[in-house]
């Protein structure tokens with residue numbers, strides 16, 4: 001992405017301003033659902049504040065007149081080492097929902113992650129991305145496999161490059177505002193990738209149908225799941241994220257191999273939600289194609305380590321697995337990225353690439369496609385500026401020698 005020639009939006013020069021502008025445009029239910037973290041929200045806020053511990057060591061008198069911020073991902077040249085993280089139900093933010101995000105990603109040359117629980121079908125989103133622009137489908141692997149198999153086959157047919165299996169949702173985190181607001185998808189929106197009639201075995205051919213249940217299957221499901229002394233049954237009935245996304249049965253041995261057998265060779269299998277060196281090692285040993293260090297934007301386990309703090313250990317574990325003969329897999333990170341300097345710091349700490357969630361949703365709520373482009377452009381321009389001022393001309397050269405870490409007493413240490 002060359003330096004932006006588009007005039008600035010003078011109302012919105014930072015992601016923080018975008019957050020405020022978006023807040024005015026969302027109804028309370030949507031704003032709370034998008035913005036909150038689990039429990040007290042401490043992991044959500046630490047994801048952001050943890051970046052402050054790291055300061056940049058800029059190098060000078062280097063020719064920075066030509067800077068290349070691009071990087072290759074899924075065989076495609078991405079304009080910056082940043083992608084749009086999968087976030088559910090984007091129709092809540094704007095009438096064009098995921099289509100606006102896809103068009104923005106295509107225009108800005110940024111890879112898009114699509115949630116399984118999108119309000120636009122994966123085929124229509126891929127149509128908006130176009131044949132050549134890469135997309136990755138985020139997957140919640142259901143206990144009832146047939147639905148997931150069908151979804152993967154559709155993604156393959158549509159041309160998605162990868163499946164990102166979300167692994168940090170064995171159960172759903174406790175999101176108090178969502179509970180208090182009794183969050184439900186409004187009637188005019190639908191979870192577009194799942195055919196509810198087919199799911200109940202009635203087999204209609206309708207592509208996109210409402211998920212609005214006739215009775216309240218979500219409440220029934222919660223009730224069933226709390227009966228710990230009865231044998232667990234896989235969720236049944238209409239597919240909603242409350243009932244079907246969390247899957248407490250997922251495990252390395254059985255599920256990764258199954259997923260690889262269904263996805264390969266056309267689509268890569270990535271694991272999203274790694275937070276420890278032990279799991280990074282297991283990911284390498286199970287032959288996944290890449291990992292994303294993530295705590296689901298602080299929405300699952302509150303009290304979990306900020307992702308930028310979890311990253312160095314994970315990157316080191318992958319490095320040692322590679323030295324031990326496993327294939328070198330990319331390490332990505334998401335959570336709390338709100339500035340171009342955050343992207344730089346994440347790369348310096350061992351990430352190959354970063355993903356952003358909420359800033360894109362805020363852009364979408366602010367001005368649809370134009371707002372998503374604005375969010376991406378702000379981050380891209382800041383990242384380019386940071387590279388120039390730090391004395392780096394290509395992304396591959398960003399390493400830990402460009403950072404120091406400050407402790408609580410203000411002492412600075414080299415990494």
Ligand SMILES: Cc1cc2nc3c(=O)[nH]c(=O)nc-3n(C[C@H](O)[C@H](O)[C@H](O)COP(=O)(O)O)c2cc1C
Pocket residue numbers: 033034035047085086087088115116117138166272294295296297298299334335336337355356357358359
């Ligand atoms: C409203 C919202 C919905 C999300 N939906 C999904 C989802 O469907 N699947 C998933 O794997 N992660 C989901 N995530 C997590 C994001 O993919 C990502 O990990 C997180 O947003 C990164 O943190 P950030 O928002 O601070 O950038 C969601 C996050 C938010 C805020």
Ligand SMILES: CCCCC(=O)C(=O)O
Pocket residue numbers: 088117169172241242245246296299
């Ligand atoms: C498991 C919940 C599905 C949507 C989601 O991932 C989120 O709201 O964070």
